[in-house]
Amino acid sequence: MSDIHQLVYASRATFQPTDNGGGVEPEVARILMQSRRNNPRRQLVGALYYGDGCFFQCLEGPRDALDELFGRLQEDSRHRDVMVLRRQSIDAPSFADWSMKYVPAAGDVQTLLAIHGKDRFDPYAFDDALLEAMVGLLQRRSDADSLNPVSVPARSASAAARTTASGGGRWLLPAMLAIVAVAAALWWLR
Ligand SMILES: Cc1cc2nc3c(=O)[nH]c(=O)nc-3n(C[C@H](O)[C@H](O)[C@H](O)COP(=O)(O)O)c2cc1C
Structure with missing residues (x-):
């Protein structure tokens, strides 16, 4: 079994959304900065989505580093109700170039939710098919977002x-x- 693991979890933001005209929430931007600073030295990669007050994060990397980060994450007061949606061993990271990709693909996510008969982003209610589709969406968006200033690649x-x-x-x-x-x-x- 590979020592590289993938962990997908959902959580609820504890901060109030700011009225910033659809831009990236300042608190989310801070989380991204921390992630991009810390993850490369731990060989961790992944993607983060934030919508309707919920986080959806996919983290990949060596099992020990992942456990250590996840331990820290659960103590972070910026979110609560952390729920693991999937944890599995993988052959290779699928976000290889991203220390933490931010996916501001609200339109794509709305389309995906509509296909699955949902009208809001509630990852706690995702079934396997929707979970798979959401992770796939995060993976596919890698290149399209590379020109977005908040989606600076890991390299x-x-x-x-x-x-x-x-x-x-x-x-x-x-x-x-x-x-x-x-x-x-x-x-x-x-
Ligand atoms: C939703 C969410 C996702 C996060 N993702 C990461 C991450 O991928 N990597 C990371 O180092 N910290 C992440 N953090 C922040 C950690 O919980 C913690 O605050 C941070 O790692 C502390 O880093 P520092 O000691 O460099 O300040 C995340 C926090 C939240 C709320």
Whole structure:
């Protein structure tokens, strides 16, 4: 049996949501900062979703490191009613590049819930199929979220910044060439 484990749990946030126009909750941002600081040195990876006052977190890594973190997590006063939804041995981490990915995929989650006949995010009531689908959604969102500033990949923030910069600059050259071409055509037709 592999020594790499996956643990999925649900919990309820104890803080009140702020009216921040749909942005990331400040408390959630702090949790992400802590996770990204701590998890790499323990070879832990995972993803976190926060919706309707509930957390849904998938953690993966060496069993001992996972146990140690989970012990600490249960003492954290920012959430309560911590309930393990799944714990299993896995061959390899599925969030390999993410010390802690944040999935702000509220739209996707709503669609998933609707398919399963739910109108709110209540991970305590998830059946196996919905649990599987939710973990799958967290896994699939890895690449799509990489340009989101709160979803900086584990490998390095500067690498992510470079990706963002090159992504933004991708259209600059074709746009400039198009402008030059139009200007040349206008000059030629005058
Ligand atoms: C929902 C939730 C998820 C968390 N996830 C992690 C995590 O993945 N890694 C981590 O180190 N701390 C996580 N924390 C924070 C820990 O409970 C704890 O506060 C933190 O690890 C302490 O780190 P520090 O000693 O560096 O301050 C989480 C807390 C909450 C409420």
